[in-house]
Every structure is written in C-alpha cells, then in structure tokens.
Amino acid sequence: MEGKQAGLRPLVIGKLKAVRPVIQGGMGVGISLSSLAGAAAKAGGIGIISTAQIGFSRPDFKKNPMEANLKAIHTELEKARKIAPEGILGFNIMVATKEYAKYVKEAVKAGADVIISGAGLPIDMPKFVKEAEGREDCSSRRTMIAPIVSSVKSAMVICRMWDRKYQTAPDFVVVEGPRAGGHLGFSREQLTEYGADTDHVAETYDEGKYDSEIRGIIDLVKSFAEKYGKKIPVISAGGVFDHKDVLHHLALGADGVQVGTRFVTTEECDAPMAYKKAYLDAGQEDIVIVKSPVGMPGRAIKNKFLEQVSKGPLKVEWCFQCLEHCNPAQVPYCITKALINAAEGRIDDALLFCGSNAYRCEKIETVEDVMKELCGEGA
Numbered sequence: 001m002e003g004k005q006a007g008l009r010p011l012v013i014g015k016l017k018a019v020r021p022v023i024q025g026g027m028g029v030g031i032s033l034s035s036l037a038g039a040a041a042k043a044g045g046i047g048i049i050s051t052a053q054i055g056f057s058r059p060d061f062k063k064n065p066m067e068a069n070l071k072a073i074h075t076e077l078e079k080a081r082k083i084a085p086e087g088i089l090g091f092n093i094m095v096a097t098k099e100y101a102k103y104v105k106e107a108v109k110a111g112a113d114v115i116i117s118g119a120g121l122p123i124d125m126p127k128f129v130k131e132a133e134g135r136e137d138c139s140s141r142r143t144m145i146a147p148i149v150s151s152v153k154s155a156m157v158i159c160r161m162w163d164r165k166y167q168t169a170p171d172f173v174v175v176e177g178p179r180a181g182g183h184l185g186f187s188r189e190q191l192t193e194y195g196a197d198t199d200h201v202a203e204t205y206d207e208g209k210y211d212s213e214i215r216g217i218i219d220l221v222k223s224f225a226e227k228y229g230k231k232i233p234v235i236s237a238g239g240v241f242d243h244k245d246v247l248h249h250l251a252l253g254a255d256g257v258q259v260g261t262r263f264v265t266t267e268e269c270d271a272p273m274a275y276k277k278a279y280l281d282a283g284q285e286d287i288v289i290v291k292s293p294v295g296m297p298g299r300a301i302k303n304k305f306l307e308q309v310s311k312g313p314l315k316v317e318w319c320f321q322c323l324e325h326c327n328p329a330q331v332p333y334c335i336t337k338a339l340i341n342a343a344e345g346r347i348d349d350a351l352l353f354c355g356s357n358a359y360r361c362e363k364i365e366t367v368e369d370v371m372k373e374l375c376g377e378g379a
Helices: 035-044 065-083 100-109 125-133 150-166 188-193 209-226 243-252 273-281 304-311 336-345 365-376
Strands: 011-013 015-020 022-024 045-051 088-092 113-118 144-149 175-176 233-236 255-260 289-290 298-301
Touching: 011 209, 015 298, 022 035, 022 365, 035 045, 035 065, 035 088, 035 100, 045 065, 065 100, 088 100, 088 175, 100 125, 100 243, 100 273, 125 150, 125 243, 144 150, 150 209, 175 209, 209 233, 209 243, 243 298, 255 365, 289 304
Parallel strands: 022 045, 022 255, 045 088, 088 113, 113 144, 144 175, 175 233, 233 255
Antiparallel strands: 011 015, 289 298
C-alpha cells in the first residue's frame, strides 16, 4: 500500500507487518493465484495463493500433476512478487493433499512468507519447514506458519502436538467459522447446531454461540504465546464481508481477519468472469452445503452439476492423485475435475465453492476498493 495509512491497527506476524489486517483467503482450484494474491499484498494485506492443483493450466499437468504443481508454486509466487515486491505473500496448503510434505517444502524453497494449512490438522508442518530451511530445530524459522482451526478442541490438539513434538508454537492461528466457503472444519451436525446449514444462514446463524468459541481459542492461544514468549496473532475467518464484520471480530479479540468470498468478485481475481458472474447472480437460497470427496462438508452455489450429483455418483474417468485418502471407485465425483471446470469457466459442470455471503456480492470491484471498505477507510 503505497503512501497510505490504514484506519485499523496493522497485523504483525513475527517480523512481518501488514498495514491492513486482512488476509486474502486461499481459494482453489485456480481462484487465488498470482493476480489476486499480488493485488492483496500490494494493497497492504497478506496475499495467499492456493496450491490446490495450482499447475492445472500447465501442459504437463495431466501427465504428471505433482511435478506441474511443484513448478507452479515457484512461477505463481514469482508473478505475485512482481506485482507486490514489498508485499507479504504465501500459500494455503491443504493437509489432505497427497504428498503434503512436498508441497510445504516447495513453498518454503520458493520463498513463501507465510503458509496456512487446513482441511486436516498440520501436525508435522514445523518439521517440514525446518527441513526445507535447513535448520537444526523447530524453535525458529523464516517462513511463518499457521494451522486453520474451527474449535477450542482442534486448537488445543495442534498447539499441544507442536509443543510436545517440536517445542514450538504457531506463528499465527486462523480460526475458520461455520459461514466460510469451500471445505468446512465442522460435521453436518455441528453446522446444524450453529444454524449454518440452511438456505437462509443470515437469519438462522447463532453468531453468539460461535463467538464464544472464538474467544475460547484466543484465550488458549494466549497461554502458548506466554509459554514461548512471543505474540501469536489470531485471525478470524468465515463470513467476514464488510467493515462491520471486521470490527465485530476485532472486538472479540482477533488481531485480523481472513476474507475469501468478497475478493472473488474483483477485477484482479484469477477466476474467469463466468465464475464471478455466478456469485453476482446467486440468491441466498442458492447457497447450499455439499458433501465433498475430501470427506468434509463444503459450501457451494447450487447449479446443474450439483443436481447431477444428487441423482448419483459421476464416474471418475481420470485420477489426478490430488488427495491422500481418495478411492476413485467410491467418491461421488472427482473434485479436481469439478474445480478445474470452475476455474476454466465451465460453470454448469463445476463445483462452485463460496462463502455464505456470496449472494451479497453485487458488482465487480478492485482489490484496493474492497480493502478500503473492509478497513473502514472513507472515500
């Protein structure tokens, strides 16, 4: 962010300082690549590239997905750095990814400032970063790392595991609530408890109930911060759409927010216009909870693809080796194919992940304008 001062306190993670306390959430396949992440970092936030089948557009992808993805980690980060030479940039890497360790190490070698990991608990991420950086232990690192958690219980498990196995603590923690888009860290029953599985979440969601969970996670993280003598920022995510939402989460004690959905309908987002238009055209009743081959519930826009899936499994014609635990003969559809269809604009044959507020997207904006609105900066 050139020559401007944000209205909110900066987000400080170790030696990194984001002038605007906003992390642009990682969205795959192909939704948050170098263009969106670079723009978010240039605007003073933190830009996140999703590694989920990041090399899907490379000519060698179908023949060797892993090799194509590892190469693309470098090229996408390099392109983002050209957009934001002084910005903070990193990756979102799903724990459920096949060969997860290789992705983490490649991201470190590429020069990621931060790595955020969810869709499972990243138990051994400190070890992988240590090995990639060539350090003797996990007590210090250049790349800042964060687990995504959704409950006090999951936060406790990961913090205790890192403490016991690696004598370290997270550099920051992302708390992803039930209104988030894509894969959700909740069972269907838990989503029902929070009123987050209806087609009118704005009316049914029990915000106060999950706010208590966020406060509990913040208190837990503080105890590990005290033990390790460092500040561990907590970033709140899921359903953050405007300045009012940002202020609400900061009032709970969060140090910053992570935003995904709002950045999809920006000029700089890597998604095709057909994908962005699906957000602009969606009503609240079009946003539904789906079952993903990853084994977790997800949130997406209702379309012809989901209608087909509801009638029975779609045959998997090619396995892209994307998930650690996936049997092509048993899954309802190939998630890689469905998400690549979305990234390439074949909307009727695509899984259109989105957050619960996607229906509130009304126009194509710039990342800078979205950042200003989120941070309450006047025109």
